[in-house]
Amino acid sequence: MGAVTLKDVAERAGVSIKTVSNVVRNAPRVSDATRVRVLEAVGELGYRPNASARRLRTGRSGLIALAVPDLTTPYFAELAHHVAREASGRGFTVLIEETRGDAREELRLATGVGASLLDGVILSPLRVSPADLAPVADEFPLVLLGERSYGGEQVVADHVLIDNVAAAREVTAHLASLGRTRIGAIGVDEQGSATSRQRLTGFQQALYEAGLRYDPRLAAQVGEFDRPNGLAAMRTLLQLPGGVRPDAVFCFSDMLAVGAQRALHEAGLDIPGDVAVAGVDGSAEGLYSTPSLTSVVPDQASIAAMAVSCLATRIGSEDPLPYEVRTAPHRLAVRESTDGVRRPLPS
Amino acid sequence: MGAVTLKDVAERAGVSIKTVSNVVRNAPRVSDATRVRVLEAVGELGYRPNASARRLRTGRSGLIALAVPDLTTPYFAELAHHVAREASGRGFTVLIEETRGDAREELRLATGVGASLLDGVILSPLRVSPADLAPVADEFPLVLLGERSYGGEQVVADHVLIDNVAAAREVTAHLASLGRTRIGAIGVDEQGSATSRQRLTGFQQALYEAGLRYDPRLAAQVGEFDRPNGLAAMRTLLQLPGGVRPDAVFCFSDMLAVGAQRALHEAGLDIPGDVAVAGVDGSAEGLYSTPSLTSVVPDQASIAAMAVSCLATRIGSEDPLPYEVRTAPHRLAVRESTDGVRRPLPS
DNA sequence: CCGTGTTGTTCCAACGTTGTAACCGTCGTG
DNA sequence: CACGACGGTTACAACGTTGGAACAACACGG
Numbered sequence: 001m002g003a004v005t006l007k008d009v010a011e012r013a014g015v016s017i018k019t020v021s022n023v024v025r026n027a028p029r030v031s032d033a034t035r036v037r038v039l040e041a042v043g044e045l046g047y048r049p050n051a052s053a054r055r056l057r058t059g060r061s062g063l064i065a066l067a068v069p070d071l072t073t074p075y076f077a078e079l080a081h082h083v084a085r086e087a088s089g090r091g092f093t094v095l096i097e098e099t100r101g102d103a104r105e106e107l108r109l110a111t112g113v114g115a116s117l118l119d120g121v122i123l124s125p126l127r128v129s130p131a132d133l134a135p136v137a138d139e140f141p142l143v144l145l146g147e148r149s150y151g152g153e154q155v156v157a158d159h160v161l162i163d164n165v166a167a168a169r170e171v172t173a174h175l176a177s178l179g180r181t182r183i184g185a186i187g188v189d190e191q192g193s194a195t196s197r198q199r200l201t202g203f204q205q206a207l208y209e210a211g212l213r214y215d216p217r218l219a220a221q222v223g224e225f226d227r228p229n230g231l232a233a234m235r236t237l238l239q240l241p242g243g244v245r246p247d248a249v250f251c252f253s254d255m256l257a258v259g260a261q262r263a264l265h266e267a268g269l270d271i272p273g274d275v276a277v278a279g280v281d282g283s284a285e286g287l288y289s290t291p292s293l294t295s296v297v298p299d300q301a302s303i304a305a306m307a308v309s310c311l312a313t314r315i316g317s318e319d320p321l322p323y324e325v326r327t328a329p330h331r332l333a334v335r336e337s338t339d340g341v342r343r344p345l346p347s
Numbered sequence: 348m349g350a351v352t353l354k355d356v357a358e359r360a361g362v363s364i365k366t367v368s369n370v371v372r373n374a375p376r377v378s379d380a381t382r383v384r385v386l387e388a389v390g391e392l393g394y395r396p397n398a399s400a401r402r403l404r405t406g407r408s409g410l411i412a413l414a415v416p417d418l419t420t421p422y423f424a425e426l427a428h429h430v431a432r433e434a435s436g437r438g439f440t441v442l443i444e445e446t447r448g449d450a451r452e453e454l455r456l457a458t459g460v461g462a463s464l465l466d467g468v469i470l471s472p473l474r475v476s477p478a479d480l481a482p483v484a485d486e487f488p489l490v491l492l493g494e495r496s497y498g499g500e501q502v503v504a505d506h507v508l509i510d511n512v513a514a515a516r517e518v519t520a521h522l523a524s525l526g527r528t529r530i531g532a533i534g535v536d537e538q539g540s541a542t543s544r545q546r547l548t549g550f551q552q553a554l555y556e557a558g559l560r561y562d563p564r565l566a567a568q569v570g571e572f573d574r575p576n577g578l579a580a581m582r583t584l585l586q587l588p589g590g591v592r593p594d595a596v597f598c599f600s601d602m603l604a605v606g607a608q609r610a611l612h613e614a615g616l617d618i619p620g621d622v623a624v625a626g627v628d629g630s631a632e633g634l635y636s637t638p639s640l641t642s643v644v645p646d647q648a649s650i651a652a653m654a655v656s657c658l659a660t661r662i663g664s665e666d667p668l669p670y671e672v673r674t675a676p677h678r679l680a681v682r683e684s685t686d687g688v689r690r691p692l693p694s
Numbered sequence: 695c696c697g698t699g700t701t702g703t704t705c706c707a708a709c710g711t712t713g714t715a716a717c718c719g720t721c722g723t724g
Numbered sequence: 725c726a727c728g729a730c731g732g733t734t735a736c737a738a739c740g741t742t743g744g745a746a747c748a749a750c751a752c753g754g
Contacts, residue, residue, distance in 0.1 A: 003462065003486075005740060016704050021742060029702060050463040052408070053740035055399040056709050063464075065442070071424040072631065080418050084445050095412070095442035098431050115350065116397040116710090117410075117464070227635050232694050258635050265637045266691050284419065288574050288605050290612045290637040344613050347579050352710060363734050368712060376732060400710035403739050463740090 004047045013041035024049060055117065063118050064092050064311060067109050069101045069126040073226070073255060074283040076124065079145075082304035083122060090312055092119070101224070103127040110136045120311045126193065130156045141314040143307045147194035158310040159325040160303055164195055167296045168202025169209075170332050171278050172250050174294070176210035178338060180248035180276055183207065184218035186233045186260060187225055187252025199252045199280070218246050225252060230259020238267055247275055248338070254281035257293055261337065276338040287345065291336030302328040351394045360388035371396060402464065410465050411439050411658060414456050416448045416473040420573070420602060421630040423471065426492075429651035430469060437659055439466070448571070450474040457483045467658045473540065477503045488661040490654045494541035505657040506672040507650055511542055514643045515549025516556075517679050518625050519597050521641070523557035525685060527595035527623055530554065531565035533580045533607060534572055534599025546599045546627070565593050572599060577606020585614055594622055595685070601628035604640055608684065623685040634692065638683030649675040 006024075010017045015034060022030050023038040024047070030038075041047075055061040066083045068076035084094045095118075099105040106128040108114070109121050120141030125133075134156045136142065143158045175183050185203050189196040204214050217240055220233035230251060237246055251257035257279030264271055271277055271291050279286055282297025306326045314321060336342060353371075357364045362381060369377050370385040371394075377385075388394075402408035413430050415423040431441045442465075446452040453475040455461070456468045467488030472480075481503045483489065490505045522530050532550050536543040551561050564587055567580035577598060584593055598604035604626030611618055618624055618638050626633055629644025653673045661668060683689060 003740090006742095007740080017740090018705080018742080019703060021740095022703090025742080027742095031702060034702080048458060048462060050403070050740050052399040052402040052463055053709090054742080056397070056403055056711090056739090057741045057743085059709085061399070061464075071418060071427050071443070072421065074419065074421070074424075077418040077421075077424045080443075080445065084447075093444075095444060096418070096427075097440075097442060098427065100431075111395060115395060116399055117408075227631060228692075228694065231635075231692060235694075258632075261637065262635050262639075262692060266689065284574060285605075285632050288578075288609050290608065292609075342613065345575075345578060345609060347575065347582075350710090353712095354710080364710090365712080365735080366733060368710095369733090372712080374712095378732060381732080397710050400739090401712080403709090403741090404711045404713085406739085 003050065004045045005050070006047070008045055009038065009041045009047050012045060013038045060315075061117060061119055062092055063095060064120045064122065064308075064315075065095045065097055065109050065114060065118050066122045066124075067097045067099050067106060068124045069099050070226075071096070071098050073253075074285050075254065075281040078283065079124075079300050079304065082300045083308060086301075086304040086308040090308060092308070092312070099126070101126040103132065107132060107136070110140055110142055115140050119315045122307045122311060133157060138320060141311055143311045143314075145303065145307060147198060155323045155325060158307075158314065158323055160306045160310065160328060161325070162298045162303070162328050162330045164198035165202040165205070167280060167298075167330050167332075168199040168250070168252075169206040170202075171280070171294070171296050172203045172206030173210060174332060174334065175248040175250060175276055175278060175338065176206065176212060178248070178272075178276060181212060182215070182218060182244065182246045182248070183212065184220065184237050184246035184249040185252070186220045186230060186237070186249055186256050187222050188219045189222060192223075196252060203250055215244070217244055222252075222256065225256050227255045227259040227262070230256035231263050232259070234260035234263035235267075238263065238269075245275075248272075249275060249277055251277065251279045254279040254283040254286040254293060254295055257295070257337075258285060258289060261289060261291075261293070272336070272338050272340045278338055282333060287335070289337075291340070292343075292345070294335045294338040295333055296330050297333050298330045299328050350397065351392045352397070353394070355392055356385065356388045356394050359392060360385045407662075408464060408466055409439055410442060411467045411469065411655075411662075412442045412444055412456050412461060412465050413469045413471075414444045414446050414453060415471045416446050418443070418445050420600075421632050422601070422628040425630065426471075426647050426651065429647045430655060433648075433651040433655040437655060439655070439659070446473070448473040450479065454479060454483070457487055457489055462487050466662045469654050469658060480504060485667060488658055490658045490661075492650065492654060494545060502670045502672060505654075505661065505670055507653045507657065507675060508672070509645045509650070509675050509677045511545035512549040512552070514627060514645075514677050514679075515546040515597070515599075516553040517549075518627070518641070518643050519550045519553030520557065521679060521681065522595040522597060522623055522625060522685065523553060523559060525595070525619075525623060528559060529562070529565065529591065529593045529595070530559065531567065531584050531593035531596040532599070533567045533577060533584070533596055533603050534569050535566045536569060539570075543599060550597055562591070564591060569599075569603065572603050574602050574606040574609070577603035578610045579606070581607035581610035582614075585610065585616075592622075595619075596622060596624055598624065598626045601626040601630040601633040601640060601642055604642070604684075605632060605636060608636060608638075608640070619683070619685050619687045625685055629680060634682070636684075638687070639690075639692070641682045641685040642680055643677050644680050645677045646675050 006017045006020045010020045080096050087094045122143045124145040207214050222229045257277050278294040280296040282295050286293030286295050353364045353367045357367045427443050434441045469490045471492040554561050569576045625641040627643040629642050633640030633642050
């Protein structure tokens with residue numbers, strides 16, 4: 001590993017180590033003549049600054065991490081896309097870590113490797129609670145994506161989120177406006193994530209506003225928001241006794257919706273003829289599914305921009321800043337799975 | 348950022364810095380009494396070793412990176428999954444980087460940040476050529492995923508790949524065995540990736556073996572293997588003059604196939620009644636699509652295991668090792684999009 | 695001709711860690 | 725009882741970098 005160091009460059013250029021350091025950092029107080037000479041040497045030797053040493057000395061590495069529960073969920077993969085682009089515009093490099101919904105993994109980046117290697121972390125928490133994060137947040141730049149946990153709890157870090165209650169209300173209202181009266185929900189998890197609870201709240205609000213009753217039998221409990229759970233939940237809803245089969249389902253994620261669509265396909269039912277399906281995430285997979293999936297599309301570019309901007313501010317400032325909570329916009333994309341109108345996708 | 352250091356722990360435990368270091372590294376030559384005392388101090392102060400300093404001193408960080416072109420492609424997201432699991436079993440932490448198919452990005456991890464921060468890189472190259480990598484590979488542990496570039500070129504790093512020619516031949520033979528005679532291909536890119544060229548070769552071989560002619564009009568050129576390109580290519584194939592519409596298409600990736608299915612859906616054609624569709628990747632998206640997608644399923648667990656094992660060996664050894672090329676198994680998963688048999692997915 | 699400032703460069707120390715070598719007991723053995 | 729061996733601990737230096745202070749060279753105004 002005979003890496004080229006400042007010392008090698010300095011010898012080659014006939015100047016001191018510090019001068020080379022000044023050149024590569026674009027510090028002032030270097031004459032043009034020396035600068036040119038040093039840069040030549042840098043080029044010839046292929047010098048690359050050692051990030052570990054730099055980080056050790058300055059406390060800055062230019063690296064931030066994005067930690068998400070699961071990369072195979074398109075929502076998170078697409079989010080990673082946006083965050084990487086946004087961060088590189090600000091001179092940060094993004095490393096992505098998959099936490100697999102493990103609380104220890106979620107904390108690890110902010111405490112272990114992270115704190116000594118990274119300038120900050122954007123975390124999409126699944127299991128970890130504000131209490132776990134409290135001791136960390138003051139010392140290490142951290143931005144959380146998604147819901148604050150249940151109302152009463154303290155805000156312990158910057159948050160970027162969408163208005164989940166409103167989003168769920170809009171999509172449910174859309175289903176009701178189509179004349180559906182037995183609207184089910186897939187993704188309820190009352191003990192679980194704040195996201196799920198908020199979407200349930202919005203769902204119920206919209207039902208009441210439409211003059212419909214909330215029927216708990218049509219609300220399917222689910223652990224993770226993935227395809228197999230959507231499939232299983234829809235199968236269950238289709239086998240309810242007493243002819244209470246739903247004529248529409250609001251799935252709390254696109255993956256649940258994809259699973260639900262699969263269950264309907266297997267049962268030989270028509271979407272949206274027999275059952276309308278809607279999701280949340282605005283994933284490309286939903287757009288291309290058959291039929292294409294009506295979904296709430298969070299503005300991921302905004303989410304990423306807000307998160308990176310919060311993080312950059314926090315990294316840049318020495319003093320503790322007050323925690324911010326920022327809400328990103330979303331929109332409802334109505335597609336075939338609810339209105340049945342066949343539209344060609346734009347090329 | 349008042350991080351706890353070895354010094355703090357040493358003072359607390361009443362021993363020297365070096366002894367603490369010995370304890371946390373599980374080095375021998377520490378009495379049980381001191382070990383206990385030190386570990387108590389570590390726990391009370393919440394000491395975490397500084398990865399930058401450790402890396403600077405030892406040249407090891409325990410971090411490896413996986414660089415893939417695009418995380419929104421399920422194949423890569425799922426691969427990241429497997430690599431992370433495999434690596435954590437060996438005590439490595441995996442950071443994932445998206446290169447967006449940019450050659451400079453692809454090299455960056457292996458040259459810039461990477462070389463000074465990471466112990467090694469697993470790279471799934473899209474643009475970068477062996478020649479670009481040659482100067483790097485000797486000095487920095489690097490494993491490439493996917494094809495070697497065109498025949499003649501030298502092997503410059505470890506490779507893990509599947510037998511693309513065989514895979515393409517199998518899936519094409521399957522289509523032929525269903526009695527299809529006008530079998531198209533989507534994903535041809537003759538200037539482009541070795542992967543594409545190899546799949547075309549296998550495709551042509553299978554046609555000849557089945558007694559069919561290769562019709563270039565049914566071979567759709569495509570840049571990236573994504574959904575929009577699959578959609579566009581299928582639309583083109585459906586509008587060929589002279590009634591040469593294909594009765595089956597082999598798509599060189601699942602995403603192309605999903606796009607193709609969408610085009611067929613929009614055209615009101617039945618899958619597989621009018622046109623059978625098959626892909627490569629074995630993605631969950633294909634499994635859940637309607638109809639479920641016949642696909643070549645590379646054994647990603649094996650790929651990940653081989654890649655991590657190669658990399659670990661290379662990291663562990665000081666001397667340059669000969670470059671290895673390892674082939675991972677694959678299998679053909681026949682599903683509704685070719686045989687039309689409706690099977691419920693297992694829960 | 696001497697201070698004073700400006701500009702470019704060098705020297706030194708430090709970031710937190712670990713490898714090497716040296717040190718100090720204590721024990722077993724001749 | 726002296727000696728070596730060995731277990732346990734410590735001091736020191738170094739990894740590559742950068743902030744700060746020190747320093748040299750030079751121009752300028754008094």
